[in-house]
Amino acid sequence: MHYEFDFASVAAHWPLLLQGAWTTVQLSFLATLLGFVLGAACAVARGSRYGWLRAAVSGYVELIRNTPLLIQCYFLIFGLSSVGVTMPIMAGATLALVINIGAYSCEIVRAGLESIHHGQLEAASCLGLSPAQVFWHVVLLPAVERVWPALTSQFVLMMLASSILSSVGAEELLGVANRVQSDTFRNFEVFLLLWAAYLALACLMRAGFWLLGQLVFTRRRKLGTPL
Amino acid sequence: MSEEQLLSLLQGAWGTVLLSGLTLLLGGIAGLALALARVSALPPLRRLAAAWIQLIQGTPLLVLMGVCFYGPALAGVGTVEALPAAATAMLIYASAFLGEIWRGCIQSVHKSQWEAAECIGLSRWQRMRMIVLPQALRMATPPTVGFAVQVIKNTSVASLVIGFAELSYNAKVLNNSTFQPFLYFGSAALLYFAMCYPLSRWSRALERKLHAHRR
Numbered sequence: 001m002h003y004e005f006d007f008a009s010v011a012a013h014w015p016l017l018l019q020g021a022w023t024t025v026q027l028s029f030l031a032t033l034l035g036f037v038l039g040a041a042c043a044v045a046r047g048s049r050y051g052w053l054r055a056a057v058s059g060y061v062e063l064i065r066n067t068p069l070l071i072q073c074y075f076l077i078f079g080l081s082s083v084g085v086t087m088p089i090m091a092g093a094t095l096a097l098v099i100n101i102g103a104y105s106c107e108i109v110r111a112g113l114e115s116i117h118h119g120q121l122e123a124a125s126c127l128g129l130s131p132a133q134v135f136w137h138v139v140l141l142p143a144v145e146r147v148w149p150a151l152t153s154q155f156v157l158m159m160l161a162s163s164i165l166s167s168v169g170a171e172e173l174l175g176v177a178n179r180v181q182s183d184t185f186r187n188f189e190v191f192l193l194l195w196a197a198y199l200a201l202a203c204l205m206r207a208g209f210w211l212l213g214q215l216v217f218t219r220r221r222k223l224g225t226p227l
Numbered sequence: 228m229s230e231e232q233l234l235s236l237l238q239g240a241w242g243t244v245l246l247s248g249l250t251l252l253l254g255g256i257a258g259l260a261l262a263l264a265r266v267s268a269l270p271p272l273r274r275l276a277a278a279w280i281q282l283i284q285g286t287p288l289l290v291l292m293g294v295c296f297y298g299p300a301l302a303g304v305g306t307v308e309a310l311p312a313a314a315t316a317m318l319i320y321a322s323a324f325l326g327e328i329w330r331g332c333i334q335s336v337h338k339s340q341w342e343a344a345e346c347i348g349l350s351r352w353q354r355m356r357m358i359v360l361p362q363a364l365r366m367a368t369p370p371t372v373g374f375a376v377q378v379i380k381n382t383s384v385a386s387l388v389i390g391f392a393e394l395s396y397n398a399k400v401l402n403n404s405t406f407q408p409f410l411y412f413g414s415a416a417l418l419y420f421a422m423c424y425p426l427s428r429w430s431r432a433l434e435r436k437l438h439a440h441r442r
Contacts (some may be wrong), residue, residue: 062424062427063416063420065382065423065427066374066376066380066420066423066424066427067382067396067416067419067420067423068380068382068383068384068419069380070383070384070386070395071382071383071395071398071412071415071416071419072386072400072416074395074399074402074408074412075408075409075412075413075416078402078408078412079408079409079412079413082406082407082408082409083409156285160285160287160288161287161288162287163287163289163290164287164289164384164387166289167387168232173292174287174289176438185299187293188294188297188298188301190293191290191293191294191298192294194287194290194293195290195294197285197287198285198287198290199282199285199286202284202285202286203285
């Protein structure tokens with residue numbers, strides 16, 4: 001069989017596709033930001049002195065890390081709407097992604113926190129830093145710096161996985177691409193185009209994280225190496 | 228939930244297990260080839276494998292599924308069944324990740340082991356087979372079991388483009404006809420959890436054992 005590629009009819013829908021890509025970027029940005037905050041908070045809570053808090057957080061982390069994102073989305077979005085809680089699809093999609101990525105980043109940040117030597121804390125308090133200063137400058141920032149490469153990979157994977165949210169109706173890149181498919185019947189071209197688009201987004205996101213790492217962690221050393 | 232509905236969910240779970248098993252088997256073979264190519268003595272082969280891994284790791288699985296489902300028909304092979312299409316996409320996906328995990332394990336075998344093997348006159352292939360791979364295998368087990376959890380979870384994506392009847396697909400079908408999302412998606416989540424959690428625990432136990440000397 002001879003197949004003639006027809007990218008022109010797909011490319012004619014570029015404003016829609018661009019809008020979808022922009023939605024993916026927005027969604028990923030919001031989920032990265034909120035998910036990181038949630039994950040860091042959970043990582044700190046896992047070292048809390050209250051047993052119930054530790055148990056609750058580890059239950060949340062295990063539950064999320066051992067079930068697929070797709071099922072979590074269905075459960076959250078279809079489930080909530082079945083009991084009358086409705087929200088805009090973007091809010092639901094962001095919520096699902098944040099809950100998902102929060103659990104993963106919790107584990108990563110926790111690994112970073114555990115790598116901080118006890119001697120560092122003692123040295124910091126000997127220097128007269130307040131507990132808040134110790135936490136911020138001696139514990140959190142160096143911990144995050146150490147696991148920055150792992151966080152980058154995890155958030156890029158999350159951006160790629162956000163394509164799953166099209167199945168609950170989010171109008172992100174894959175969601176609009178589905179619409180283009182049903183308009184043009186050019187499924188294969190659309191998927192090839194998506195492949196390139198996601199690859200470009202992943203590269204951009206890696207570059208963004210690298211740049212952010214350079215700006216936030218100002219001490220000049222290779223990221224991810226021992227302190 | 229009636230007995231039939233429960234049976235449908237369990238059938239879906241079987242589909243998930245089947246697809247995951249196929250993925251790990253085929254993806255493992257391809258991943259090993261990729262890992263060996265990544266540490267090969269030939270620079271073009273190394274670069275090719277690295278490029279492949281970058282390419283696949285930067286692509287959503289859902290897009291791979293689409294390409295594998297619609298691609299063969301356009302190439303003239305004819306339409307493919309849901310399972311082969313899903314397994315092909317999962318194989319490509321798993322090969323890139325396993326290849327990179329295993330490359331790390333191969334390279335973390337101590338340099339002196341490579342040198343010693345060379346000194347006693349083993350060929351490159353003998354050295355890899357008899358000295359490096361057995362030691363890399365020990366290190367590779369915990370992350371590989373951990374990745375198996377990712378594979379099980381990601382088979383859920385096969386329900387979307389391809390419509391392969393696995394756990395998520397059957398749960399969605401049940402929900403579409405009964406409108407009880409909490410019940411069906413909750414049960415599906417429980418079943419996934421029952422499959423993944425033991426593996427997660429096992430992976431962690433293996434890792435603790437491996438790092439016993441550091442504690």
